[in-house]
Amino acid sequence: MDLSFTPLQDELRAQARGFLETNAEPAWSELAELGWTGAAVAEEHGGAGLGFLEEAVLHEEAGRALLHAPLWSTSTLLPFLPVEDQVAVAAGEASWTLALGPLVPDLDTATHVGVVGGDTIWELQGAEREILATSDESRPLGVVSGGAAGRALCASDVLPAVRTRSLAILALEAVGVGARALELSIAYVADREQFGRRIGSYQAVAHPLASSHAEIELARSLAWWAAWCVAQDEPEAPVAAAAAKADAADAAVLACERAIQVHGGIGFTWEHVLHRLYKRALAIQTWEASSAQLRGEVASHLLGG
Numbered sequence: 001m002d003l004s005f006t007p008l009q010d011e012l013r014a015q016a017r018g019f020l021e022t023n024a025e026p027a028w029s030e031l032a033e034l035g036w037t038g039a040a041v042a043e044e045h046g047g048a049g050l051g052f053l054e055e056a057v058l059h060e061e062a063g064r065a066l067l068h069a070p071l072w073s074t075s076t077l078l079p080f081l082p083v084e085d086q087v088a089v090a091a092g093e094a095s096w097t098l099a100l101g102p103l104v105p106d107l108d109t110a111t112h113v114g115v116v117g118g119d120t121i122w123e124l125q126g127a128e129r130e131i132l133a134t135s136d137e138s139r140p141l142g143v144v145s146g147g148a149a150g151r152a153l154c155a156s157d158v159l160p161a162v163r164t165r166s167l168a169i170l171a172l173e174a175v176g177v178g179a180r181a182l183e184l185s186i187a188y189v190a191d192r193e194q195f196g197r198r199i200g201s202y203q204a205v206a207h208p209l210a211s212s213h214a215e216i217e218l219a220r221s222l223a224w225w226a227a228w229c230v231a232q233d234e235p236e237a238p239v240a241a242a243a244a245k246a247d248a249a250d251a252a253v254l255a256c257e258r259a260i261q262v263h264g265g266i267g268f269t270w271e272h273v274l275h276r277l278y279k280r281a282l283a284i285q286t287w288e289a290s291s292a293q294l295r296g297e298v299a300s301h302l303l304g305g
Helices: 007-022 028-033 052-065 071-080 083-090 156-189 203-231 237-268 274-286 291-304
Strands: 096-099 112-117 120-125 128-132 141-145 148-155
Touching: 007 052, 052 071, 052 156, 052 203, 071 083, 071 096, 071 156, 112 148, 120 156, 148 156, 156 203, 156 237, 156 274, 203 237, 237 274, 237 291
Parallel strands: 096 112
Antiparallel strands: 112 120, 120 148, 128 141
């Protein structure tokens, strides 16, 4: 089995990284022009006709760049939307988020909101939105009030699949966050000198970063296993996504904490990107289910099997 990335996936990664390094908060229409919003939409409906593994590249890079756009929330729901809505997303004319609880992600940027009612997921219409201040400014949360159920979008029995996609995407984002924090750390300790030596030569600095490297690479393997399971509609996709999100989120948080430590004073300043990476890692770690809860799901699956 060839586990290496395909030329298309490598090209997508290079394109995404180059674009996001120069566009911190791109418009949704710009992402549509690049083909990101409709990556998994069929070509006959205006999309790129790619699979979830190609989408996974974009989500990992989005985490690395702390993308402020509803890519996660839209991609989570997109395959289950009616064709006309998929066409609108691919064209950059619509984006989505799903209100499953009191806090709704990407509410400041998503143009449409889905809500569960009975055995159906509906489009919520006429609701008031309140955007809340959160520690991760690149991914605000919000609450909706009022409104009424509009069009029926799909049956609510897709919710387990929606959750699996969401967890897999968050795991990929967490890998991107942790990898970026580690890159910044390595670059800093290779240049910063104390007592006539680069600080990366000290074991107390090098060993924690080596641990982060090992943890992030393991998390990357789990995240891409989950992405493959989702792409292939494997029965193990739910447990793969749970394992990946739990491990990747924890690895990202630790990588950010170690990065802040090795950076010293500059690591604690508001001007440095590390605190924003740390906040995204913490947000991913706590969203939907804690790492302990997800590991409990994995354990129940293994013991039950």
